Amino acid sequence: MTALAGLEQFLISKGCKLTRSRRIILQGLLDNEGWSNAREIYAYVQARVHKINFSTIYRNLDALTSIGLLCRVERADAVNYYTLNQASGHHHHLICKSCHKICQLDFCPLPQMDPETLQNFTEVECRFDLYGFCHECQENKKYTDGNGSD
Amino acid sequence: MTALAGLEQFLISKGCKLTRSRRIILQGLLDNEGWSNAREIYAYVQARVHKINFSTIYRNLDALTSIGLLCRVERADAVNYYTLNQASGHHHHLICKSCHKICQLDFCPLPQMDPETLQNFTEVECRFDLYGFCHECQENKKYTDGNGSD
DNA sequence: ATATCAAATGCAAATAGTTGCATTAGCAAG
């Protein structure tokens, strides 16, 4: 079974419809291997197939993220990036403020926190992202705007 | 010395100019006592004084937040809210997904993390917010859109 | 193959927030 077919099966198993757009979006993410934003995914789908609308892209990225197929990260420049979730379970990210590299962080502070600290909040979701300068960018802190090719 | 005068002095001590808009924004935040968003602050300033531009509001909220005078929190509906920073040092927040109440969380996971986990990233800033249902909203999980009066 | 129905899509308008650039206004020095 191809990687694409596996993703498609997972999608269907979650009760989502396998549409033309979704197929291409998944193919695009498989092709890219790294992280892509909505604009890049839009360009990929648009170039390859039919016309597509940005709202469809956004709605699909939302849907695929919420069933756990994609992983979403907000870069320091406030743009959301997506990648296929490599089934590595719940995790967070380290994001370089200079080159925008995204590194996986296999640590979540939430399980260690007691209910008292959580002030009796329930169904707590954790937003936890670290923004800093990666090893390669120590000397060269650019604060790029994210339009460069990285 | 009034509370306002104290804030103004702090602002000047950070090398910022004390402008008409900033004075009113600070007065508005003192009046409100809770959390306000850009639109509410805009309305307050607009009603009270001269015409003001939204970009001035946003730029000032940014500036006042970065010198540490204000505290910024993104609610679950993706709108930013601001309040005067009660000099309680670095902290994070618990945000109710139903009534949007914001509670202070005097805990930061960052200091406990070792450099290895941080993959040699430096100057790391921590974005850490918890979204859940507060004690009062256990039974009544509304997911309001944030346009209600709360 | 055809009908059916909800989910997905396209479209257009709206949202929160940002940015470049020309103008204005604090504040300090003369």
Added chain:
DNA sequence: CTTGCTAATGCAACTATTTGCATTTGATAT
């Protein structure tokens, strides 16, 4: 009080993203 410099402002255009609503389409039952 006037001058000068820079930070702050207004304006208009732009960004990423969301939403309501009418239409289409994928999966399922006939």
